[in-house]
Amino acid sequence: MKYLPSLPRKNDNVSHNHPLREFFLLLAGVVALVLAAYWSLGLFVDFAVERISPEREARLFSAAFSNGADKEDPPSDREAALQEIVDNLAPCIDITFPVRVGVQESEAANAAAFPGGRIVVFSGLLDKVKSENGLAFVLAHELGHYKNRDHLRLMGRGIVLVSLTAMVTGGNADIARVVAPARDVGQARYSQSRESKADRSALEALNCHYGHIGGATEFFEAMSAGRGGVDIGALHYFSSHPELKERIDALNDLAGAMGFSSGEVARIRFEREDAGAAEEGRPSGWRDQ
């Protein structure tokens, strides 16, 4: 037999199918798995949250969030005034456990509800909102979060998400980067639905206490004006809060549907500290207005 050297006609050592197809198939698989796991674990978080009483919550978080709103020195005038608003609103929104308000010096126009019944108002908010009713709406919104147990839900989901992503991607930062947007759109959608719910609770509480809903949209309008009507476009899908204009419209629609009417707003009953124009900043807490 004579040996005739020749090149192989076909390379059998490599696959000849299209790599892009494989890539999108695998990516879709990973994203679907993460979303399915997130959804089912989210239900589990809801199940657990329903079973944590406010008292237990206060006990659990007394150590973790003892700074800021829990300081020992007597409340300032502003804090006392805010506390009064919260105490007045609480019965309207079925909050039976004590909620304390603290003011944190910050440029951010924001407020946050922390576990354990502590609302922190960032002083930038006090510069933006001029009326007591406007402030009451923001505080009622935070109380709405407590009523709906959103602070625990979101924290639970956050923990689930982080550990889930780490598990699925096995510490591979590149894969984590692909999965992150899908994951965060899911989380943002959930968060936005909770925010809308809290807005609704706040509107009802405002009407219940003041007899009208004047001032409800004051804060959103002030923020909207401060932004100069910049359209955030697709970023909206990643945002933890609904868009300002949408929130204002939703509140107006809701007020119309429930037959709430607007009325005279009251002035704030404490001296405004002239801190200058507050900039809109990123929320420092993980729950804001």
Next chain:
Amino acid sequence: MENLINLGVFIILISCGYVFGKIAEKRHYKSIINRERKFLTLPAVSGKNPVGEVPPIRRAQLVQGSVVISVDYFKRMLAGLRNFFGGTVRSYETLLDRARREALLRLKESCPGARQIINLRIETSSISKGGKNRIGSVEILAYGTALYYDIGSPSA
């Protein structure tokens, strides 16, 4: 915002990886096939004895050829995803195939005038094995014994 930036960076990286990786691979294969055709009549075998009827041997010499090739970003991502589900890591196949053939070609190019390569061995090692910043490159080393005949005519 941060997410969109991340996603944008990812899309840019992966498209760059895909396009440039594809171009590089195509070019490499073209060059490999051309050179393989050129060296078609130089046998390289793993046995320790010369193949066929051999005239007196003038010289025998250790020769080697090695190459380091890296995967592109796209292929690395694909392998990462494949890691999750298991199965054939197809995206690394061309990397190894190209590297093996290139190493052998370099070995042959290193010994002009040789008539046979015997005792050929091919070894693979991965560079930065599973390290934190996985580069995803392989080194392939081919080594063997080149035989030079005493007379001028090549033997089949």
